[in-house]
Amino acid sequence: MNKLLYLLIVFPLLGYGQSTKRLTGYVQDAQTGERLIGATLFHPESGKGTASNAYGFFSLALPAGNQLVEARFVGYQRLNIHIDLQQDTLLVVKLKPGVDLEEVTVRGHDKSKVHPELSNLSFSRINLETIDRIPVILGERDLLKSLQYLPGVKGGRENTTTYNVRGGSSDQNLILLDGVPVYNVSHVFGFFSTFNNDAIKSASFYKGGIPARFGGRLSSVLDISMKEGNMKKESGVFSISPISGRLTYEAPIKKDTASYLISFRRSFLDLPMVLQQKLVGSKQTYGFKFYDFNGKTNWIVNEKNRLYLSLYSGRDKQFHRSKDSGIKTRGHYQWGNLTSILRWNKLFSSSLFANFSVYFSRYQYEQEVNNDSGETYTEFYTSSKLWDYSAKFDFEYYPGTNYTLRFGGKYSHLVFKPNILQIKGNEYNQKFNDQYTNQSDLAELYFENDFQMGAFNINAGGRLSNYFADGEHYLHFQPRFAAGVKLGRGYSLTASYMLMTQYLHLLTNSSMGLPTDLWVASTGNVKPETGYQLAFGMEKDFNQTYRAGVEGYYKQMDHVIRFEEGETFVNANENNWEENILVGQGRAYGGEFFIEKRSGRLTGLLSYTLAWSERQFDLVNSGKWFPFKYDRRHDISLMGEYKLKSTTRNEKSLSFGFMFQSGNKLSMPDSEMPGLILPGMENYASPDLPEWFSTRKTFYEPNNFRMPSFHHLDIGYSTKLKRSTGKTYSWSFSLYNVYNRLNPWYYYKKDDKVRSVSIFPLIPSVSFTHTW
Incomplete structure (x- = not known):
């Protein structure tokens, strides 16, 4: 172990003499002042380079004297920087948006790749x-x-x-x-x-x-990453589609010093519904709407300090109101997120960059229905809530040309209220499941060693986490390793290993991300999920235009959660969610392939995946492995764009997307048996009794039915008109599911026959965007 630490930390520091100087700074958009993430700084003489981090910061050690450094970023013109480097220097690199023809050559030689130790498939x-x-x-x-x-x-x-x-x-x-x-x-x-x-x-x-x-x-x-706000001038974007309207506005508070951004999106789904209900004089009003709000401001205190404040809020709401026979009924079904973060960038020296953050994230779902007759009042309320309070710090240390050390940590306090139910009336108010409120704490530290040795690029490190809940604690060390090697003639090999730990679990019985899905924490009885993954890949740059790669992987997962389809979380039986789950293991393996065309009028990506995914639970399927519901064997995806003849003022293009996937697996009942009438329901027995009272449907093996293969083709046409004032007007037209493939959306069984429902036929759409 001591030798390993020596190799990871001490060895990269050897050999760095005092004849080098350090060029540090930030890469930003010349027109807006927006910091650019993943821009590359390349020194042609030595063949060394670096990439800007999540805050646009870079640090590059170079020989003293006159040097040429090339700055590049996809979608921007290349910039050659000539500098007489006699001392450590801080520089702001400003790149102009636009097409740089030599960018293709750069990418073809893989000089601008942000993570050279990872494949483009990872x-x-x-x-x-x-x-x-x-x-x-x-x-x-x-x-x-x-x-x-x-x-x-x-x-x-x-x-x-x-x-x-x-x-x-x-x-x-x-x-x-x-x-x-x-x-x-x-x-x-x-x-x-x-x-x-x-x-x-x-x-x-x-x-x-x-x-x-x-x-x-x-x-x-x-x-x-959210946009930061235009540091130079006022600008904005207005977009409208059949579903929603969006408005984004950004401007400097003080030019080149502070700026802000606000962005709002709101759906139109409820407006025509409510209008139609009022026009026909309906006694009921119902509808659905959602919104998103993004806000961000930042302040460059000085060249070594910068502050950011970000906010996001989003909510969906389904509502109904009615009045009949003097009884008012109101209800809503809503869910949403609220996040906020305050960040401080600090440049301690030309070799040490840091970021300090405190953030809050909340997810909340609630359903409320109340009836009011004037004399009596009843209310039903259920909710699920999660609060995440965290503070973290991240450091990047650049001791030499080919070595970066990253280290940091985080402390989080989490509160879970997964299934609160309340019933209120004139004379009663009863609350259920509040005793299952759970609080937990998580402390984490990490380190990364990122260095280059000749043709090798290596990222090696680990993450140490300690989780506290229910008087128990779980301590995990998670090693990480990734390496890439350039073989010449455009070939490269990559390999990676990662061990991960997950302390949160999502109880779900669908594939839709419904708001009734419950986030719960690991407890003294339910251990954290753990898993490791191995991956090996090879890539080839054939020329300045084409690139292809293949990668194989194997993943093993332990302590995964299973919650049966059709179960409900909302109940007043005061059953702890821990009593309704099974804990088992999973494994997945397969191979992925891609070929990409990166330049010319026609560009695009073709990919193929061959994959297996399985689960095993001691109390399911006699303890034998069975396919996971997303065990799709084959997956082919193609997306591309063809640029039509355009002018400097008018750009036009055709785009297309095609998907073919093996069908999902699902559990289809293969046997039925008479059921027993539940106690207390005998007086209600009738031919109209719901089927689930009188029969029990079972299946011998989970996920025993595979849906037909899923595929569809989409095409689009876009045009952008540019004005000399800098304003643009864009129209986008598209056809979803061009050949009207009615892919089954879900299945059910009736009269011993399996039936399907499809909901997405051929659908045309149009959207408009105006920028200024």
């Missing part, structure tokens, strides 16, 4: 401009749905935002917004995500070789 930096042109249903651009085109990422039901990565469940995906975990990411029962693309600056996605600075989930990390 790490992806999401191109937000591409998302804006992917054809989508009802004109709503969606970051989470775009992930489902990536190999190894499988969606839940058709057109929902939940996704599963390499055989894991949806709750095993960590989703961060400006560093804060978001616990429910779905609007409209899973059909749209909570993320407003107009407010997003960048997004990075890990599904293998996850660095030690991330923790808390087993399968993947989606790290989303």
Whole structure:
């Protein structure tokens, strides 16, 4: 162990003499002042380089004297920096948006890759401009749905935002917004995500070789950063689709010193419904609506200190009101997130950068129905709540040209109220399940060693976590390792290993991310989920245009949770949720392949995944392994864009997306037997008695039915008109499910026949966006 620590920490420090000087600074958009994440600084003479971090900061050790450094970022013009480096120097690098033809050559030689120790199958930096042109249903651009085109990422039901990565469940995906975990990411029962693309600056996605600075989930990390606000001038975006309208506005508070951004999205779903009900004189009013609000401000105190304050709030609400025979009935069914974070960037020296954060994240679901006759009043209320209070610190230390040490820690206090039910009336007020409120604490430390040795790039580190709940504590060390080696002629090999621990569990019985899904904590009786993953890959850059890769993986998971389909969480029996779950293990393995065309009028990505995913529980299926419900054997995805002949003022393009996936697995009853009338229900026995009172349906093996293969083709057309004033007007037209494939959305069994329901035929849509 001592030798390993020597190799990881001491060895990279050797050999760095005193003849080098350090070039540090920030990379930003020249027009807005927005810091750029993942921009590369490259020194052609030595072949060394670095990438800007999540705050646009970089640090590069170079020989003293006159030096040439190239700064690059996808979608921006390359900048050559000539500098006489006689001492450590702090520099702000300003890149101009635009196409740089030499960018293709750079990418072809893999000089701008942000994580050279990871394959492009394990790490992806999401191109937000591409998302804006992917054809989508009802004109709503969606970051989470775009992930489902990536190999190894499988969606839940058709057109929902939940996704599963390499055989894991949806709750095993960590989703961060400006560093804060978001616990429910779905609007409209899973059909749209909570993320407003107009407010997003960048997004990075890990599904293998996850660095030690991330923790808390087993399968993947989606790290989303909000825009910071224009430091130069006022600007904005207005968008409208058949579903919602969006408005984003950003401006400097003080030019080049402080700025702010506000972004608001609101659905239109309730407006025509309520109007129609009023026009016909209906005694009932009902509808559905959702909103998102993003806010952010930042202040450059001086060249070594900067403050950020971010806020997100989002909510869905289904409501109804009625008045009949003097009785007023009102009810709502709502859920949403609230997150906020205060961050302080501190540059201690040219070699030491730090970020300190405190954040709060809340998820809350509630349902309320009340009846008021004037004389009597009754109310039914149920809720599920989660609060996350955390403080963390992160350091990046750059002692030499080829070595970066990252270290930090976090402390979190979490409160769970997973199933509160209350019944009130004129003379009574009874509350159930409040005794199952749970509080827990989590302390974590991590370190990462990121260094280059010749053709090798290595990231090695670990995460130590200690979790406290119910008088118990769980101590886990999670080693992480990723390595890449360049073999010449465009070939490279990658390998990674990660051990992950997850202290939170999501009790769910669907694939839609419904608000009734309950987040619960590990307890003295329910252990944390743990899992490891091994991955090996090879990539090839064929020329300046094409790149291809293949990667195989194996994942093992322990203490995974199973909650039976059809069970309900909302009850007044005061049953602890721990009594209604089974704990077992899982495994997943497979191979992924991609080929990408990165330049020319036609660009795109073709990917294929061959995968297996299984679960095992001692009390299910006689203790034998059985397929997980997302055990989709084959997955083919294709997305692309063809740029039509355009001018400098008018850009036009055609886009397309195609998916083919093996069907989901589900449990279909294969036997029925007479049931017993429940005690107290004898007087209600009749031919109209619900079927579940009189029969019991069972299945011999879980997930014994595979749905037919799922596939659909979408096409889109986009046009953008640019004015000399800087304003743009964009129209997007799309057709979802071009050949009208009626993919089954769910199945049920009736009269010994399996029947299906499909809800997404051919759907046209249009959206409009104006920027200024």
